[in-house]
Amino acid sequence: MSPTIDVRRRVLEDNDREAARLRAAFAADGTLVVNLISSPGSGKTTLLETTIRTLAGRFTMAALEGDIATERDADRLRALGIPAHQILTGGSCHLDARLVAAGLERTAFPKVDLLFIENVGNLICPTAYDLGEDMKIALLSTAEGDDKPFKYPGIFARAGVVVITKADLAPHVVFDLEAVRAQVATLNPEAPLLVTSSRTGEGIGAWCDLLVSRLEAKRGGSRACP
């Protein structure tokens, strides 16, 4: 085995152990944890802003924001009144479970209903790293083009949900939604695909309903199955 592959295997094994510890802690707290993954500029932070505004008052929320540099995204979410912590990865192209655990330890967030983990903007590297989340969310903006699921199959195959963002830009770009649906259906037949626009509000209700139903299912379906 080459040294590169050997090191990578050990890194992923260490990550999986830490992720299992995180998952157990999130389960004990009844916190739904979502790991948002996309290209830079697909609208992860904007979707979170819209989500937080929509669910504020009904659910408690917090966010961990992964980036190479700047506190900008955490600042945007703190401005909405939720606890948010910026994790700077020191150049790494993805979050890992150790960074998430260290971030949570440092912030001492209160126990929340929903914890959003916004990964570093990257469609490739975050894919293999379990963060203890309940689901990975793959975002794809209409401006990025309709060929991306087959070009980046790893994340679209592993995502629990695929969210198309910036639906409001669709009239101004070349984006064949049915082509995207077909690619996602091939890679990941179980994953719901939601079409959203944080600008117009399209699809935001369905997205928030999905989060709430997953939270309720995690907690034993108390409200999902009355």
Place this chain on the structure above:
Amino acid sequence: MSPTIDVRRRVLEDNDREAARLRAAFAADGTLVVNLISSPGSGKTTLLETTIRTLAGRFTMAALEGDIATERDADRLRALGIPAHQILTGGSCHLDARLVAAGLERTAFPKVDLLFIENVGNLICPTAYDLGEDMKIALLSTAEGDDKPFKYPGIFARAGVVVITKADLAPHVVFDLEAVRAQVATLNPEAPLLVTSSRTGEGIGAWCDLLVSRLEAKRGGSRACP
């Protein structure tokens, strides 16, 4: 030194040796080589299509297309009549000099004036890998937002040229061009910043002129300094 850092150092040293060999070969051929780097969906292939259409008949061109999966981008450029080879990285988030050398060996491209290397869609991983190019080009589409240079400083600091793409979308998105200019000026004061739209043709002449003048400068300024 940790095993991860040690392996990474050795990988980059090996890469730099191979890149130096490539650079010497490109110099001997008088080929200008540009390494295009951006997020997925910023419009690298579309800019290349427009460039190839603009320069066809005046210069010979070829392209190496880096992707995780699909032959799609090479197919798009071959349709324009230039030799193009798809390099599938086997899951890796960037091209490296060895992949470029192997791709060139396999294709036996004719000697060309301009060789375009389109990296894997990723603003982070390709940054550290020298491919023997004359310059790295960082592309940023208006749809990605105006906060990206400071969030991904590595590539914007190392780019020889920054190309803003999809200027036609600017009226439909939040994008403060002056904010981007200020960030790029801080990170990389020498780098020209060009604003382009492959759809309207805005800035394509300036971009192609820049390529031609860099080619002439590399060949001894025969036409650039008459």
